[in-house]
Amino acid sequence: VAAPYILVAAIAAAVDYATLRLARRVAGDDVAWWALLCSAVSWSMGSGVMRPLVNSAETALTAIALVYWPWRRPARAARLPDARGSLLTALCFAALSCIVRPTSAALWLCAGLVLLANQPRRRCVSRSIRIVGAAAAVGAVAVAAMAAVDRVGYGRWVFPPYQFYLFNVHEGLATWFGESPPLYHAYVSMPILFAAMLPFVVHGVYTAYRTQSVTCEPAAVALGAAVLFSLAGHMEYRFLYPLLPIGHMYAAVSIASLAGPLLPPPPPAAAQPPKPPKRPRWPARRVVLYLLLTSLPPALYLNLVHQRGVVDVMAHLRRGAQAGAVTSIGFLMPCHSTPYYSHLHADIPMWFLSCEPPLARSDRASHYWEADDFEQHPADFVREIFAPPAEGEHPPASRHRRRRQRRARPSHLVLYDGMVRRIDRQLAALGYEESARFFNTHFSGDTRRAGDVV
Numbered sequence: 163v164a165a166p167y168i169l170v171a172a173i174a175a176a177v178d179y180a181t182l183r184l185a186r187r188v189a190g191d192d193v194a195w196w197a198l199l200c201s202a203v204s205w206s207m208g209s210g211v212m213r214p215l216v217n218s219a220e221t222a223l224t225a226i227a228l229v230y231w232p233w234r235r236p237a238r239a240a241r242l243p244d245a246r247g248s249l250l251t252a253l254c255f256a257a258l259s260c261i262v263r264p265t266s267a268a269l270w271l272c273a274g275l276v277l278l279a280n281q282p283r284r285r286c287v288s289r290s291i292r293i294v295g296a297a298a299a300v301g302a303v304a305v306a307a308m309a310a311v312d313r314v315g316y317g318r319w320v321f322p323p324y325q326f327y328l329f330n331v332h333e334g335l336a337t338w339f340g341e342s343p344p345l346y347h348a349y350v351s352m353p354i355l356f357a358a359m360l361p362f363v364v365h366g367v368y369t370a371y372r373t374q375s376v377t378c379e380p381a382a383v384a385l386g387a388a389v390l391f392s393l394a395g396h397m398e399y400r401f402l403y404p405l406l407p408i409g410h411m412y413a414a415v416s417i418a419s420l421a422g423p424l425l426p427p428p429p430p431a432a433a434q435p436p437k438p439p440k441r442p443r444w445p446a447r448r449v450v451l452y453l454l455l456t457s458l459p460p461a462l463y464l465n466l467v468h469q470r471g472v473v474d475v476m477a478h479l480r481r482g483a484q485a486g487a488v489t490s491i492g493f494l495m496p497c498h499s500t501p502y503y504s505h506l507h508a509d510i511p512m513w514f515l516s517c518e519p520p521l522a523r524s525d526r527a528s529h530y531w532e533a534d535d536f537e538q539h540p541a542d543f544v545r546e547i548f549a550p551p552a553e554g555e556h557p558p559a560s561r562h563r564r565r566r567q568r569r570a571r572p573s574h575l576v577l578y579d580g581m582v583r584r585i586d587r588q589l590a591a592l593g594y595e596e597s598a599r600f601f602n603t604h605f606s607g608d609t610r611r612a613g614d615v616v
Contacts, residue, residue, distance in 0.1 A: 163505055164216045173222045174211050178202055180225035181407040185414055188233055190374045192423040196414035199424060200362075203453050204410065206355045208329040208461035210400060217403045220263040224404035228380065231273060234280045234447060236374040253297055257304035259404070264323040265391070272386035276379050303440065329521075338526070342397035347388050351399035358456035359413045363410055366412030369419050376415050376483035385407045421446040471602030471615035475576055476505035478598055482574070483508035490572035494544070494581065496610050497533050513569060535566065537610055540581060544588045578602075579613025 178201045185197035211218045230252035256273075259266040274297060281289050312320050313366045330336040356363050368374035384405045384547055391401055418424075482488035483506060489510045493500060497517035506512070515536055520529040536543045546566050575594055582589070582596075589595075599616045 163249060166504060170212050170214050170218055173218050176222045176399065177207065177211060177225045180222070181410050183229045184225065184407055187229065187410040188380070188411065189415055189418075189427075193376070193411070193414045193418045193594070195424040195482070196417045197411045198434050199450070199453065200413045200417075201407070201412040203461075204359070204406070204458040205357060205457050205461035205464065206403070206406060208457075209464040210355075211403060212465070213407070216263055217400045220259050220266055221403040221406060223255050223259035223262060224266060224269065225407040227252045227259065227270075228302075228407055230255070232277065233379050234512065235379050236377055249293065249296060250300070251328055253300040257300050260354065261304060261308050263402065264326050265394075265431055267469050268390040268494065272390065273383045276382050280379065286328065308392070317601070329519075330394070334520075334525045335519055335521075335523065335526075336394060336396040339396050342396055344392055346397045347392050347399075347402060351397065351402050352388075354399045355437055356413070357460070358452070362413035362416040363409045364470065365415065366416035366419075370412065370415055373419075374565075380408045381412060417449055420444045421449045424450075452606055467604075469603050470502040471600035474600040475615045476501050478600070479574065479576075480508060483510055488574050490570070490574070492569065492572040492575050494536060494577045496537075496576055496608070499578075499611065500615075513572075513573070522613040532566070540585045541588050544592070548592055577616050578611055579616050580609070580611075582613075582616050 179199060179468075181201040182194050182198040186194035210485040211221055228246045232249050232252070240472055256270045260270065274293070277419075278290050278293060309319065309321065312322060315388065329394070330518065336417070353360055365383045370381070371378050372602075387405065388402065391397065479488050479491060487511065488508075491513075492507075493514040494512070497514050499514075502512065504513075517531050517533040520526050533542075543566060547569050548571050549568065557610070575589070596616055598616075602611075602613070602615050606612050
């Protein structure tokens, strides 16, 4: 049970360290330590990237690639150690991020265009050809490696990015999971991701542009990627996780310009007289306190309190399965509401309501999914799926047929409290009674997930 948590903790730590390295390369130590603090206390990092989602791995790979990317140094920027990047290393990590999640290519397309646009005029064509050639070579190797791994895993030749394109773009089925307005990332995703740091992010980009002391290339890449991501019909704020290192770096640029360095500077050499420190507009301690008070409470609440019931119930069922009291489990909830075998670690049958999307646009109107059927007609659904089959009746040949699958009654059912109140009579008639109740959340944006977990 602890292994996934250790893995995502390592991924989040890699993002924090990469943010420190990125800010140090681009803006120097004073900004770097503020960037590390912003990343470490960010509620998006503590509650979002810390979840075992593919977006977390994509964010870590993207952050490492950003560290090695050859950013242009403005004319007024201070000379920094280790300021040179490694395009080949950056391309390798960028390719891995695209393999993990194909939409990451939008960010690297923007980064490549910015890099090509800012090439010096001298030998511009030859430099651009080398950049494009290196990207093509790394991309070809990455595609070949991905194809070989998928050939071993699937037992046949497949190309998942093409299937990703067919489903989401050609068939337009991404909106099956919800349709988002065009400016969703602007007024929903960004405020959620950066919360109280968002004013610092905006001010940091403005400061970098006005003073020309820090390159604005990462900001241009993040803006271009956000625009491309906004072209999709379905959007979620977690899709912008890879932009967190860039945002935290510019928040640090703003804070360093307002409050000075986070750590005291090293003592000067004996031969050099100490320079009088600049008087900061804001005391650094107050900025640290502001970041802690606006970031840690929501992160702690979301990690320790909000929606904890769906995890607590699995711990209860695991103990019951180990004692032999739980022999089978059915989840009458919206699909994927709880962890599954990763938290149970017991060889007992379990099932949950299906929610597979249609595979073709023409099937949208007639597509059947159990979770929706259960929500619309819970009493009839429960009565029918647990009824014994009539004599001579055969089960449906496919679970995608428009009919309810009959199931053997499990020893335990898991539901949300709001649904229990709707079908309490049917559950009692089937011989079920409440054995445990777990607090889940104080609020829920989804009425299907209202109340405790029972």
